[in-house]
Amino acid sequence: MRPYLLLTPGPLTTTDTVKQAMMSDWCTWDEEYNLDIVEVIRKKLVEIATSHPEEYTAVLMQGSGSFCVEATLGSVVGSTDNLLVVANGAYGKRMGVISEYYNINYHLMRFEETEPVNVSKIDTYLTKHPEVTHVSLVHCETTTGVLNPLEEVAAIVKRHGKVLIVDAMSSFGGIPIDMDKLSIDFMISSANKCIQGVPGFGFVIARRSLLEQCKGTARSLSLDLYDQWEAMEKGHGKWRFTSPTHVVRAFMQALSELNAEGGVEARYARYCENHRVLVEGMRALGYKTLLPDEQQSPVITSFYYPSSDFNFKEFYLKLKAKGFVIYPGKISQADTFRIGNIGDVHPIDFVKLTEAVKEIMAE
Numbered sequence: 099m100r101p102y103l104l105l106t107p108g109p110l111t112t113t114d115t116v117k118q119a120m121m122s123d124w125c126t127w128d129e130e131y132n133l134d135i136v137e138v139i140r141k142k143l144v145e146i147a148t149s150h151p152e153e154y155t156a157v158l159m160q161g162s163g164s165f166c167v168e169a170t171l172g173s174v175v176g177s178t179d180n181l182l183v184v185a186n187g188a189y190g191k192r193m194g195v196i197s198e199y200y201n202i203n204y205h206l207m208r209f210e211e212t213e214p215v216n217v218s219k220i221d222t223y224l225t226k227h228p229e230v231t232h233v234s235l236v237h238c239e240t241t242t243g244v245l246n247p248l249e250e251v252a253a254i255v256k257r258h259g260k261v262l263i264v265d266a267m268s269s270f271g272g273i274p275i276d277m278d279k280l281s282i283d284f285m286i287s288s289a290n291k292c293i294q295g296v297p298g299f300g301f302v303i304a305r306r307s308l309l310e311q312c313k314g315t316a317r318s319l320s321l322d323l324y325d326q327w328e329a330m331e332k333g334h335g336k337w338r339f340t341s342p343t344h345v346v347r348a349f350m351q352a353l354s355e356l357n358a359e360g361g362v363e364a365r366y367a368r369y370c371e372n373h374r375v376l377v378e379g380m381r382a383l384g385y386k387t388l389l390p391d392e393q394q395s396p397v398i399t400s401f402y403y404p405s406s407d408f409n410f411k412e413f414y415l416k417l418k419a420k421g422f423v424i425y426p427g428k429i430s431q432a433d434t435f436r437i438g439n440i441g442d443v444h445p446i447d448f449v450k451l452t453e454a455v456k457e458i459m460a461e
């Protein structure tokens with residue numbers, strides 16, 4: 099069922115059992131679907147996200163991860179609110195673009211794509227701008243693989259008493275995060291990242307008391323997070339509009355497999371080992387990472403082109419023929435390519451990958 103491994107930031111390599119879970123059809127109003135699958139998923143997501151599940155709730159939303167980021171900003175940040183968007187990559191900037199579409203009062207605070215965001219600059223900005231009501235941040239910027247200092251940013255945002263919205267798309271389920279401990283109010287991720295499901299929906303884990311205040315704030319019907327949540331709460335897992343039933347079934351299977359692996363801590367350990375094997379192997383072949391090790395997430399790694407005449411397309415096709423699909427770079431300052439460490443991929447796969455790279459270099 100897999101001609102090659104996807105070493106990409108999502109969709110990523112899934113298990114055969116996750117794919118097999120999609121081989122039957124489900125009726126959206128049947129209790130077997132609503133109560134046994136959707137409600138169980140919502141409960142499980144909250145349990146993964148926080149040590150105080152009673153204070154949080156989960157909403158699932160059709161579409162890709164960006165739909166959920168848009169649904170959150172558009173349903174949580176009201177017309178008289180003020181949003182600080184902290185950005186050091188494409189996904190942070192996208193939150194600025196969304197704010198533009200929604201006419202949200204916002205300030206885009208930009209940092210270099212090759213560095214984590216600067217906590218003291220955020221602190222200074224919030225001191226100077228008491229009108230800010232919400233702050234949004236990307237945890238792992240998949241653009242480069244840089245891991246932002248979520249704990250430190252969260253502490254500052256909390257000290258200033260602002261609502262914190264975190265795009266944890268490529269880290270939730272793969273890197274331990276406790277929303278309660280960090281005082282995160284809204285956290286967004288999607289089915290096809292570290293939970294290792296297939297694409298088709300995203301989800302938002304929200305502080306219940308804050309989400310309850312968002313009735314009527316949304317400027318989009320389909321992306322009204324409050325309305326979607328209310329329908330799910332009252333309907334015990336009912337989606338407002340047609341839900342991606344097969345994808346949801348696959349996600350349920352993926353959650354059981356996360357549990358069987360030993361939960362988020364165990365998955366994090368595997369991703370770290372994947373990353374370590376990858377980087378050691380590539381460095382031994384002369385490749386250099388874009389980021390210093392201490393800023394690097396275990397999710398995805400950017401490598402510089404090994405020479406100025408490096409042909410990425412050719413390299414990509416040769417690796418694909420050997421069973422590995424990698425990702426192009428996404429930044430303008432340097433010529434890079436990216437290799438993902440997440441999904442149903444294991445340290446041995448990265449040993450094989452670096453052997454394949456070595457063979458290609460010897461050709």
Ligand SMILES: *Cc1c(COP(=O)(O)O)cnc(C)c1O
Pocket residue numbers: 107108162163164165189236238239240265266267268288
């Ligand atoms: C994948 C990802 C998204 C969502 O991207 P989609 O293409 O809409 O699924 C958002 N933020 C980050 C950090 C991501 O890695």
